[in-house]
Each structure stands twice: as C-alpha cells, then as structure tokens.
Amino acid sequence: MSEKMVAIMKTKPEYGAELVEVDVPKPGPGEVLIKVLATSICGTDLHIYEWNEWAQSRIKPPQIMGHEVAGEVVEVGPGVEGIEVGDYVSAETHIVCGKCYACRRGQYHVCQNTKIFGVDTDGVFAEYAIIPAQNVWKNPKSIPPEYATLQEPLGNAVDTVLAGPIAGKSVLITGAGPLGLLGIAVAKASGAYPVIVSEPSEFRRNLAKKVGADYVINPFEEDVVKEVMDITDGNGVDVFLEFSGAPKALEQGLQAVTPAGRVSLLGLFPGKVSIDFNNLIIFKALTVYGITGRHLWETWYTVSRLLQSGKLNIDPIITHKYKGFDKYEEAFELMRAGKTGKVVFMLK
Numbered sequence: 001m002s003e004k005m006v007a008i009m010k011t012k013p014e015y016g017a018e019l020v021e022v023d024v025p026k027p028g029p030g031e032v033l034i035k036v037l038a039t040s041i042c043g044t045d046l047h048i049y050e051w052n053e054w055a056q057s058r059i060k061p062p063q064i065m066g067h068e069v070a071g072e073v074v075e076v077g078p079g080v081e082g083i084e085v086g087d088y089v090s091a092e093t094h095i096v097c098g099k100c101y102a103c104r105r106g107q108y109h110v111c112q113n114t115k116i117f118g119v120d121t122d123g124v125f126a127e128y129a130i131i132p133a134q135n136v137w138k139n140p141k142s143i144p145p146e147y148a149t150l151q152e153p154l155g156n157a158v159d160t161v162l163a164g165p166i167a168g169k170s171v172l173i174t175g176a177g178p179l180g181l182l183g184i185a186v187a188k189a190s191g192a193y194p195v196i197v198s199e200p201s202e203f204r205r206n207l208a209k210k211v212g213a214d215y216v217i218n219p220f221e222e223d224v225v226k227e228v229m230d231i232t233d234g235n236g237v238d239v240f241l242e243f244s245g246a247p248k249a250l251e252q253g254l255q256a257v258t259p260a261g262r263v264s265l266l267g268l269f270p271g272k273v274s275i276d277f278n279n280l281i282i283f284k285a286l287t288v289y290g291i292t293g294r295h296l297w298e299t300w301y302t303v304s305r306l307l308q309s310g311k312l313n314i315d316p317i318i319t320h321k322y323k324g325f326d327k328y329e330e331a332f333e334l335m336r337a338g339k340t341g342k343v344v345f346m347l348k
C-alpha cells in the first residue's frame with residue numbers, strides 16, 4: 001500500500017479548494033520527490049482559489065496547488081544526476097523547453113513553451129511534491145525554509161528592481177502587495193534613496209514603512225505626482241517600479257519619473273491600458289523594461305546571495321506563518337482581503 005499525504009487541492013471547477021489525503025507521488029525519470037519544509041501563497045494561487053477567468057481557462061482540476069517552496073530531497077528518479085537525497089532545495093517554477101529560439105539564445109525566462117508547476121502540473125501545497133530535476137535550486141543550510149520558499153517571488157522583485165542601476169537612485173514603487181514589499185526590501189538593501197511607495201491600503205503602507213520605505217503615499221487621497229515632485233526637488237524619481245497592475249498607478253509613475261529615467265513593469269493590468277506614449281514615454285526618452293519570471297539562473301544566484309548577506313529586511317513581509325495546512329481557508333481569505341504580506345505554511 002502506498003503512503004498517504006495531506007494536500008491543498010483544487011478539486012472542482014469552482015471557488016475554493018479542499019484539504020485532501022492522497023498518495024505520496026513517485027518520482028519518474030528526470031524528477032525528484034521532496035519533503036516540503038515551507039511553502040508560501042502567491043497571488044496566482046489566490047486566482048486559482050477564487051477561480052477567476054484566467055484560472056478557468058488554464059487550470060484542470062483535480063490538481064494540487066502551490067509553487068513557492070523549500071524542501072528536502074527524499075527520493076531521486078531514474079536518470080537524475082547531481083541531486084541527492086538530503087539536499088535542501090527550492091524550485092524555479094517555469095519549466096522551460098530548452099529547444100525553442102528563446103531558450104537556444106539563453107533567454108529561458110521567455111521560453112515560448114513554458115509550463116508552470118502548480119499551475120500546469122501538481123504543485124507543492126502538500127507534505128511531499130515532485131519537482132523536475134532541471135528546476136531544482138540547491139539552498140545553503142544558512143537560509144531558513146521560511147525565507148528559502150520566498151526566493152521565487154523574490155526573483156520577480158530582483159529582476160524588477162535590478163533591471164538597471166539602483167544604488168543612490170530615487171525610486172517610486174507603486175503597489176505594496178507581497179511583490180512590491182519584496183521590491184522595497186531589495187531596493188533598500190541595494191542602496192536606493194529615497195524609496196517612495198504609493199499604496200492605498202493603510203495596512204500595507206505600514207508594512208512598507210516597516211520594510212524600509214522612506215516615504216509612503218495614499219494614491220486615493222493624495223496627489224502622487226505632486227508628492228513625488230516635492231520629495232525630489234521637482235526633478236521626479238530616477239527609477240519607477242510598477243508592482244500594482246493598476247492603470248492609474250502606471251500613468252502616475254510615468255508622470256513622476258524623471259526624463260531619461262528607468263521604468264520596470266511587473267504588475268499585470270486587468271486589460272488593455274491607454275497611455276499618452278508621445279508625452280509620457282517617447283519625449284521623456286524613458287527606458288522601459290517588461291519583467292516576466294526570473295532570469296535562469298542568474299537571478300537565483302542574486303536572490304540567494306542577497307538572503308545570505310542578511311541585508312534583506314524580509315521578516316516584516318512574512319505576516320502570517322501557519323503550522324501545517326489546517327487553516328488554509330483562513331489564510332486564503334486573509335490574503336483576499338489584502339490583510340497580509342506573504343503567508344507561509346511551515347511543515348517541519
């Protein structure tokens with residue numbers, strides 16, 4: 001008889017998920033089985049939980065949810081080399097093909113055949129999980145599991161903040177959700193000043209301050225562009241980092257960034273966005289970066305070293321730590337209500 005494990009599963013094509021008991025999976029060729037030590041909720045998991053339009057078009061229940069993880073390898077499938085039982089690992093979630101035009105040029109983050117585990121395959125909200133060996137990242141023991149599980153979203157934040165020079169630069173961050181908060185931590189650890197954050201939620205503005213934001217603005221009550229101009233002697237910020245996915249925030253940021261400044265866009269907008277390209281981008285000679293996923297594997301090295309440096313102020317971002325999955329419904333509802341930073345399930 002096979003061993004059993006507990007998992008948060010999207011069992012039906014409707015709102016919510018269920019805590020179920022299922023067989024511990026067996027790693028196939030090119031796969032490893034990990035014992036999950038910590039796993040965290042991403043906004044994408046929330047979309048799957050809520051069963052929004054995107055989730056309905058992509059997810060095929062029944063499926064185990066989750067993709068951010070830290071764990072220990074307990075079994076190695078046939079043909080896997082360089083990974084051993086006992087290795088302490090995390091995982092890149094984008095499963096890339098290695099064969100397409102993008103992959104062959106080393107641009108794995110834009111692989112045209114990307115699959116995402118926990119989205120297109122079973123995920124890591126479980127006591128054990130299968131990871132493709134090619135996606136395994138080995139962690140030093142010095143990074144605790146509750147930090148190591150955050151490396152995947154930290155990679156998003158690192159690529160957004162470090163797409164260009166940041167030390168000594170003035171920065172506007174729009175949106176202090178979990179990703180924006182990680183962005184603040186990376187910007188501060190990298191020597192940005194001042195870091196100005198625009199965020200409507202009071203709870204998240206307070207978190208932003210705890211993480212190190214130098215100024216916080218409520219965009220629903222204050223004039224973001226005027227505030228930024230006042231703080232920067234009328235010059236505007238050197239760098240604008242968009243983490244909200246709000247069209248209004250995009251427009252305000254483009255107005256508030258200095259001519260020839262740098263813009264990184266991570267937030268996903270609800271649909272098409274109308275922007276005055278001539279005046280807000282072209283005549284301002286801005287450099288605009290679209291950010292998707294993480295650079296493989298360069299971003300992971302950067303993230304790991306930033307964590308090891310002890311300079312990233314991550315603790316205030318982990319607002320909720322649950323022992324096991326029992327309170328998963330509470331965790332998802334708190335996240336839905338915007339009353340969290342990162343939520344971590346601890347399984348050790």
Ligand SMILES: NC(=O)c1ccc[n+]([C@@H]2O[C@H](COP(=O)([O-])OP(=O)(O)OC[C@H]3O[C@@H](n4cnc5c(N)ncnc54)[C@H](O)[C@@H]3O)[C@@H](O)[C@H]2O)c1
Pocket residue numbers: 042043156174175176177178179180198199200201204219243244245246248249265266267268269291292293338
């Ligand atoms: N490009 C990628 O690879 C990638 C990867 C992960 C996440 N994302 C996207 O990044 C964004 C951030 O992720 P998250 O998990 O932190 O999302 P989130 O929804 O928790 O955070 C967004 C924050 O923006 C704030 N906000 C709303 N309107 C605003 C406005 N007008 N001005 C300033 N802030 C405003 C919200 O209050 C919220 O705190 C999302 O759009 C997500 O889909 C993109």
Ligand SMILES: C[C@@H](O)[C@H](N)C(=O)O
Pocket residue numbers: 042043044067093116119152153156292293294
């Ligand atoms: C899967 C998605 O949520 C993930 N954070 C990414 O980088 O693509």
Ligand SMILES: [Zn+2]
Pocket residue numbers: 042043044067
């Ligand atoms: Zn994610």
Ligand SMILES: [Zn+2]
Pocket residue numbers: 096097098099100101102103104110111112113114
């Ligand atoms: Zn590819």
